[in-house]
Every structure is written in structure tokens, then in C-alpha cells.
Amino acid sequence: MSAVSGLLAPRTAAIAMAVLLLLVLPLWVGNAYYVNIASQILFFAVFALALNVLVGYGGLTSLGHAGLFAMAGYTAALLLARGHGHLVADTAALLVTVATAAVYAVLSLRATGIGFLMITLAIGQILWGIAYRWASLTNGDNGVNVSSRPMPFGLDLSGADGFYYLCLVVFLACVGSMAVVVRSPFGASLRGTRDQERRMAALGYDVWLIRFWAFLLSGFWSGVAGLLFLYYNQFISPQVVALTTSAEALLMVIAGGTATLLGPIVGAALVVIMKNVVSAYIVRWNMVLGIIFILIVSFMPEGLVPGSARLWAWARHRLRHGKPKPAAPGPVAAPPASGGKEGVR
Amino acid sequence: MIALEVRALKKSFGGLYVTRRVDLAVEEGERRLIIGPNGAGKTTLFNLVTGEITPDSGSIALFGRDITRKPVRTRAHLGMARTYQIITLFGRDTLRHNVMLALLGLSPRRWNPLIDFAGQRDLAEQAEAALARVGLAHLAGRPLAETSYGERRRVEIAMALAQKPRVLLLDEPFAGLSIDERQDVHRLLMAVPRDVTMVMIEHNMDVALEFAERITLLHFGEVIVEGTRAEVVAHPRTREVYLGH
Numbered sequence: 351m352s353a354v355s356g357l358l359a360p361r362t363a364a365i366a367m368a369v370l371l372l373l374v375l376p377l378w379v380g381n382a383y384y385v386n387i388a389s390q391i392l393f394f395a396v397f398a399l400a401l402n403v404l405v406g407y408g409g410l411t412s413l414g415h416a417g418l419f420a421m422a423g424y425t426a427a428l429l430l431a432r433g434h435g436h437l438v439a440d441t442a443a444l445l446v447t448v449a450t451a452a453v454y455a456v457l458s459l460r461a462t463g464i465g466f467l468m469i470t471l472a473i474g475q476i477l478w479g480i481a482y483r484w485a486s487l488t489n490g491d492n493g494v495n496v497s498s499r500p501m502p503f504g505l506d507l508s509g510a511d512g513f514y515y516l517c518l519v520v521f522l523a524c525v526g527s528m529a530v531v532v533r534s535p536f537g538a539s540l541r542g543t544r545d546q547e548r549r550m551a552a553l554g555y556d557v558w559l560i561r562f563w564a565f566l567l568s569g570f571w572s573g574v575a576g577l578l579f580l581y582y583n584q585f586i587s588p589q590v591v592a593l594t595t596s597a598e599a600l601l602m603v604i605a606g607g608t609a610t611l612l613g614p615i616v617g618a619a620l621v622v623i624m625k626n627v628v629s630a631y632i633v634r635w636n637m638v639l640g641i642i643f644i645l646i647v648s649f650m651p652e653g654l655v656p657g658s659a660r661l662w663a664w665a666r667h668r669l670r671h672g673k674p675k676p677a678a679p680g681p682v683a684a685p686p687a688s689g690g691k692e693g694v695r
Numbered sequence: 696m697i698a699l700e701v702r703a704l705k706k707s708f709g710g711l712y713v714t715r716r717v718d719l720a721v722e723e724g725e726r727r728l729i730i731g732p733n734g735a736g737k738t739t740l741f742n743l744v745t746g747e748i749t750p751d752s753g754s755i756a757l758f759g760r761d762i763t764r765k766p767v768r769t770r771a772h773l774g775m776a777r778t779y780q781i782i783t784l785f786g787r788d789t790l791r792h793n794v795m796l797a798l799l800g801l802s803p804r805r806w807n808p809l810i811d812f813a814g815q816r817d818l819a820e821q822a823e824a825a826l827a828r829v830g831l832a833h834l835a836g837r838p839l840a841e842t843s844y845g846e847r848r849r850v851e852i853a854m855a856l857a858q859k860p861r862v863l864l865l866d867e868p869f870a871g872l873s874i875d876e877r878q879d880v881h882r883l884l885m886a887v888p889r890d891v892t893m894v895m896i897e898h899n900m901d902v903a904l905e906f907a908e909r910i911t912l913l914h915f916g917e918v919i920v921e922g923t924r925a926e927v928v929a930h931p932r933t934r935e936v937y938l939g940h
Contacts, residue, residue, distance in 0.1 A: 530808070530809060534807055534809060534812055535807050535808075535812045536808040537808070538792075538795075538799065539796075545786070545787065549779070549785075552745060552771055553800030553858070554800035557768075
């Protein structure tokens with residue numbers, strides 16, 4: 351009985367419906383262009399979810415994640431160009447990306463807040479400089495081409511539909527693993543370090559090491575997204591390592607809603623659609639994106655997903671009781687500071 | 696046995712000495728009160744003892760083991776717990792979650808990325824027992840942000856006690872509480888068993904003096920009077936710098 355009611359729970363039903371829609375998307379879209387857009391949304395969502403581990407759950411805002419995203423792409427592309435197989439190239443790419451994430455972590459976790467952001471930005475810019483100027487290794491501004499996509503178990507991924515399903519499988523694996531980690535004791539510890547670093551140390555937690563592992567997890571999934579990006583474009587250039595890629599990923603996370611699983615996915619969809627679809631109709635599409643971002647920050651500073659949930663709760667309360675809840679429709683109020691000095695967050 | 700021993704502890708910030716030379720020896724099971732005017736260095740002493748600040752010189756020992764250079768987390772694992780003058784809790788989470796985090800900190804399970812934290816029944820039961828101990832079991836599922844200041848003070852104590860400390864440092868646990876709440880917290884602290892050594896900083900003399908067996912008076916980062924409750928209260932220096940005439 352409980353299993354049946356669990357299956358019928360609105361949340362479970364919504365997730366099942368969403369997965370079903372994603373599975374049949376190529377059938378009802380029918381157009382390779384839009385299927386490719388969907389693929390982009392999926393792998394950028396993986397990238398945004400990876401960044402969200404640090405930004406949302408760890409309270410560490412990175413502006414250098416394009417370096418990790420591109421590290422996987424460049425490593426795989428260069429190994430493929432030297433005649434290695436996809437399995438070797440992709441495995442090595444992920445290992446190198448995780449190792450790079452470890453270097454990022456060791457250097458940047460010396461600070462928090464703006465210091466952390468500036469160190470990650472600096473490392474990202476160093477990697478961009480290497481990609482751009484070390485032409486004998488990276489082919490500089492000309493980038494690196496990849497001649498073919500892999501064929502795991504003989505499956506053809508050269509078409510839009512085949513590649514979309516690869517992206518979907520990876521995306522679902524990413525969301526599933528994130529959901530498990532976020533709900534785990536490690537996830538609770540990571541959120542604790544975000545909210546009360548000092549208290550967490552006094553409770554016996556190794557704050558630095560928790561953040562270090564979170565960085566590796568974030569680096570791994572950034573690498574996976576970077577590989578999908580490489581295979582999607584079959585090309586990588588220094589533009590991918592540029593600050594704009596890091597900023598766009600951060601925009602996806604903040605616009606959708608940090609510390610949620612759905613937020614970065616919605617944010618990725620928003621940015622990819624603006625870049626690819628709206629740009630076909632509006633020349634100054636990035637200005638429109640900027641305006642949308644300003645509106646989100648002004649009216650839903652917690653992001654589209656938590657903001658929509660708040661408005662939905664407010665509207666439902668109003669419909670039921672005929673008057674608004676006291677806390678709506680503004681952003682979520684800070685916990686009340688009743689009675690004296692305190693540091694509750 | 697001496698539970699907590701501080702020897703010749705010094706700490707300065709720039710040219711300002713906040714801890715000049717502090718010697719302190721707290722016996723196992725003792726209830727020690729640290730008093731002193733504002734700026735005497737009481738909270739700095741706690742921060743030095745818990746490892747949040749590194750001393751310039753001197754040593755700190757916990758049950759005979761030198762912990763001077765041990766990080767904060769290691770001291771927690773060795774049996775030291777504390778509460779904060781400024782409440783530092785997890786406002787987005789429930790009371791149960793707050794106390795579960797305190798329990799998880801000392802468990803190897805804190806590194807596990809695969810199990811469901813909320814589903815850890817043993818931790819949840821222990822957390823509810825700790826909350827029951829401070830009279831908050833009925834609020835276990837309530838978000839901390841929806842509780843009163845006095846309730847948060849009790850959650851702080853519940854978290855510290857949940858860690859099963861051998862030495863408990865309480866930084867102004869009565870601050871900001873109403874008379875009734877002070878009495879509740881006082882009763883709660885008096886009920887803590889003797890296997891927990893307690894050191895308390897407090898300005899509220901009504902309740903603090905009842906708690907203390909020995910008192911240490913700090914002034915400008917130095918211990919100027921130490922002794923039993925009666926000795927310290929009667930001491931002219933205490934009246935001069937702290938209690939007033």
C-alpha cells in the first residue's frame with residue numbers, strides 16, 4: 351500500500367512524467383535542430399549541476415569552472431588527435447580533470463567568499479592563457495578537431511537522436527547521483543559548512559576536507575559535461591575556457607536557483623534557449639538575457655525554481671483562505687532575529 | 696585528575712595583549728565559573744582552549760594530553776564541546792536536524808555519500824532524546840528559524856550534550872533569556888552528570904553563582920582572583936573590578 355501511495359505521490363509522478371517526456375522528446379520534436387538544442391540543455395545542465403555542488407551546497411562561488419569543463423574536452427581531443435581510442439581518451443580526460451580540480455581546491459580553499467571567487471577566476475584565466483598561447487600543444491586559436499563520436503556497444507551516436515539519448519543517460523545519472531549525495535550525511539555536512547563553518551569545526555567536522563571532496567565531485571561532473579560538449583561540437587577551442595563560459599554556468603545556477611536540483615537544469619534551459627533560439631529572432635539576445643537576469647535577481651533573488659515554489663504556495667494560500675500569507679510575495683524572509691544577538695543562518 | 700589545564704597562555708592581536716598570562720586548572724567534574732568585565736578576555740580564552748585561535752605561547756592540556764596545536768575538530772573528538780555567546784545554529788533546518796548534525800560530527804558516517812541522512816533512525820532517536828533532555832522534544836520537527844531565542848539557547852546546549860563531552864565550555868548560556876528561561880536552563884545545567892566537567896562564562900550572577908564551585912576572575916587578560924565562591928565574592932579585587940562596592 352505504501353509503495354503504491356509512493357508511486358502516486360505528486361513529486362514521484364512529476365519526475366516520472368518528466369523522464370517520460372525526455373525519453374520521447376526526439377519523437378515529438380521531430381526536428382534535428384531542436385533535438386540538438388535539447389542535447390545542449392542536458393549537458394549544460396550537467397555542468398550547472400556540477401557547479402551547483404560548490405555554489406549552492408558548499409556556499410563557494412567559483413568563477414573558473416570553465417577551466418575544468420574545457421580540461422576534459424582538451425585532454426580527450428588531444429589524445430584522440432594522437433590516435434588513442436575513445437575509452438582511453440575519455441578515462442584519461444576525467445582523471446586529468448579530477449586532478450585539476452584537486453589543484454583548484456588546494457589553491458582556492460585557502461579562502462572563502464570573494465577570495466575564493468578570485469582565486470578560481472585566476473586559475474581559470476591561467477588555463478585560458480595556456481589554451482590560447484601554448485599553440486604547440488593546444489593548436490592555439492585554431493582549436494582541436496575530433497573526427498568522430500564514440501560508438502559504445504556499437505550504438506551509433508553520430509546522429510542527433512543517438513547523441514541526445516547519450517546526453518539523457520548521462521544527465522539522469524548525474525541528477526540521480528546528485529540527489530543521493532545531497533541527501534546523504536556527506537551532503538548534510540557540506541551544507542553545514544556553508545551555513546556555519548565555525549560551528550561545524552567545533553562539532554568535529556573537517557571543513558576543509560569536506561569542501562575538497564565536494565570540489566572533486568564538482569570537477570568530475572564538470573569533466574563529464576565537458577566531454578559531452580566536445581563530442582557534440584567535435585571541436586574545442588580557447589573560447590570554451592574563457593571567462594564567459596564560467597559566467598554563463600554561474601548564471602544558469604543563480605537564475606534557476608542555487609542549492610536545488612531542478613534550479614540549475616531550468617537555468618541551463620533558459621540560457622541555452624536564449625543563445626540558440628532567441629538569438630535567431632533578436633540580434634541583441636544577450637541584452638535580453640541580461641534583462642531577464644536582472645528581473646530574476648530583483649523579483650526572485652532565490653532563483654526561478656524556489657521563487658516559483660514560493661509564489662505557488664502564496665497563491666494557493668490566498669485561494670484557500672482569501673488573503674495573502676504575511677511573508678508573500680517578496681523574497682524569502684531571513685529567520686527572525688528574536689530576542690538578542692545570534693548567528694542563525 | 697585535572698580535566699583542563701592551561702599554562703602561561705598568551706595571545707596578542709598586534710600590540711594588544713588579550714590574554715597576558717593565564718594559568719587555569721579545572722578538576723574533573725568541577726563546575727568552574729569565569730567572570731570578568733567586558734574585554735577581560737573571557738571569550739578569547741574559550742577560543743584559545745577550543746583551538747579557534749592559536750596562542751602565541753603557553754600550553755593547553757585535556758586530561759593530561761597536550762592539545763595546544765590540535766585543530767578544533769580534533770579537540771571535539773577528544774571530548775571537548777562548547778556553546779557560543781552568539782548563537783550559531785542551522786536556521787534553515789529543523790531542531791532534530793541540528794542535533795543530528797552534532798551527533799554525526801563524531802561518527803565516521805559523516806563521510807558517507809550514499810546513505811540517506813534523514814533516514815538514520817539511531818541518530819534521529821538520539822537527537823530526540825537530547826532534545827527531550829532540554830524540554831524541546833515536542834519541537835523536534837520544527838524549523839529552527841521558527842523558534843524563540845530561549846529555545847535556540849536550549850538547542851545549543853542539547854547539541855553540546857549530544858556530543859557526550861568530557862569538558863563542556865558554556866559561553867554566556869543565560870544571555871538574553873527571560874527569568875523563567877534562565878531558571879529552566881539553570882535546572883538543566885545542574886542536572887548534567889558529574890562525568891562532564893563544565894566551565895562557564897556568565898555575567899548573570901544570580902544563576903551563575905549557584906552553579907559555580909570555583910570562580911576565576913579575569914581582568915585585562917590575566918587571572919587576578921581565583922578560589923571558592925565565597926573566597927572570590929569576598930575578595931576586595933573582585934569588588935573593585937567586577938561586582939562594585
